[in-house]
Amino acid sequence: MKKYIDLTNVYKNYKGLWVALDEKLEKVIASDFNAKRTYDKAFKKGLKKPTLFKVPKQNIAYFGTNFLC
Numbered sequence: 001m002k003k004y005i006d007l008t009n010v011y012k013n014y015k016g017l018w019v020a021l022d023e024k025l026e027k028v029i030a031s032d033f034n035a036k037r038t039y040d041k042a043f044k045k046g047l048k049k050p051t052l053f054k055v056p057k058q059n060i061a062y063f064g065t066n067f068l069c
Contacts, residue, residue: 016057020050 005025013028020030020042030041035052042050 011055011059014055016055018052018054020047020052022047023049023051025051 010019010028014031017031017033018035018038019028020038021027022029029045029047029050030038032038032041035054038052039050042052
């Protein structure tokens with residue numbers, strides 16, 4: 001069973017930034033407007049394989065589709 005990860009506070013506090021999350025994807029370790037700097041900051045704090053993602057500026061719905069049906 002997949003674990004639900006609530007990123008509501010990440011969205012509220014880091015709009016438009018790259019963030020590096022800890023191994024459990026529960027805590028922001030570093031953030032910056034630049035992905036490389038975010039990675040470097042997290043690595044310097046001891047995270048060997050940080051998970052990076054860009055927080056969107058706007059919370060817009062995404063609907064995917066499968067064209068192979």
